[in-house]
Amino acid sequence: MEQLINANIRITPFQVSVNGRTEYQAENFITFAEFIKPFFKSLNLGYPKFYKMDSLSKLGFMAAELMLRQIDLTRYDNNRVGVVLSNSSSSLDTDLAHQQSIQDRSQYFPSPSVFVYTLPNIMIGEISIRHRLKGENAMLISERFDSRLLFTYVNNLFREKKVDVCLTGWVELLNEQFDAFLMAVEPSTATFSGETSGALPFSPETMDELYKTT
Amino acid sequence: MEELIEKLKKEVIEQLNLEDISPEDIDTDSPLFGEGLGLDSIDALELIVLLEKNYGLKIEDPKDGKKIFHSIRTMAEYITEHQKA
Numbered sequence: 001m002e003q004l005i006n007a008n009i010r011i012t013p014f015q016v017s018v019n020g021r022t023e024y025q026a027e028n029f030i031t032f033a034e035f036i037k038p039f040f041k042s043l044n045l046g047y048p049k050f051y052k053m054d055s056l057s058k059l060g061f062m063a064a065e066l067m068l069r070q071i072d073l074t075r076y077d078n079n080r081v082g083v084v085l086s087n088s089s090s091s092l093d094t095d096l097a098h099q100q101s102i103q104d105r106s107q108y109f110p111s112p113s114v115f116v117y118t119l120p121n122i123m124i125g126e127i128s129i130r131h132r133l134k135g136e137n138a139m140l141i142s143e144r145f146d147s148r149l150l151f152t153y154v155n156n157l158f159r160e161k162k163v164d165v166c167l168t169g170w171v172e173l174l175n176e177q178f179d180a181f182l183m184a185v186e187p188s189t190a191t192f193s194g195e196t197s198g199a200l201p202f203s204p205e206t207m208d209e210l211y212k213t214t
Numbered sequence: 215m216e217e218l219i220e221k222l223k224k225e226v227i228e229q230l231n232l233e234d235i236s237p238e239d240i241d242t243d244s245p246l247f248g249e250g251l252g253l254d255s256i257d258a259l260e261l262i263v264l265l266e267k268n269y270g271l272k273i274e275d276p277k278d279g280k281k282i283f284h285s286i287r288t289m290a291e292y293i294t295e296h297q298k299a
Contacts, residue, residue: 048232048233048234048252051231051232051233052230052231052256109263109266109267110263111260111263112256112259112260112263113230113231113256113257113259113260116256
């Protein structure tokens with residue numbers, strides 16, 4: 001059975017698009033924190049834990065939040081919803097913040113809430129907690145967005161019948177530079193529940209094309 | 215004591231990133247954990263760091279934490295008592 005990309009989300013400085021359509025835009029050049037907070041508030045989620053997350057998790061969380069509004073998760077078993085993400089800098093942005101807090105031996109106060117984010121798969125954990133996802137997940141590291149790597153991994157999950165739907169893509173953040181590109185991959189039998197242009201074949205070529213044009 | 219309580223409320227908000235919560239929203243005697251502010255185990259560790267960093271107080275026995283961090287008032291009482299010592 002073939003899979004389809006039924007929705008895609010892109011978050012770049014400082015624009016958010018859903019299926020290629022701009023959904024949110026910041027007018028002036030601002031920091032990531034100044035960008036993500038009003039964007040989060042605009043969704044009225046009432047989820048205070050968001051403020052405690054590190055920047056990478058906030059970025060992935062928001063991308064997933066928009067994505068999971070595009071597909072009807074209720075038709076799936078939570079144990080069979082996969083999340084496979086990738087990036088280049090892993091959790092380096094937070095690793096550096098943690099390292100800075102232990103740099104000075106006389107002011108040695110590492111923050112536990114910073115330390116817990118010094119692994120990139122914590123981002124997947126935050127998304128999974130929020131949406132109660134308990135399926136297969138993986139955080140892959142590659143130098144740049146690698147459609148073939150993601151395709152191979154996700155395609156295998158479907159082929160091995162480990163997932164019924166999979167959220168996959170790229171969530172990169174380091175030193176105020178950030179880029180998130182998520183796709184929802186569903187079997188071709190699933191009815192598209194989004195508003196806009198329909199599904200696209202799940203292939204490295206389609207992923208590259210979407211990544212270039214969104 | 216009242217001055218310390220107000221200071222502590224501000225510090226807790228800042229240290230724990232309690233967005234959209236002001237010092238007035240925190241009841242001095244209400245439990246910090248559980249229903250109230252929705253704090254978790256990582257927040258408990260952050261409060262231990264707060265006491266050490268801002269007041270030079272190290273909690274030697276983790277079992278004392280439950281009593282010390284019950285509320286803002288119990289934290290203030292612990293600080294007052296141990297800073298004098």
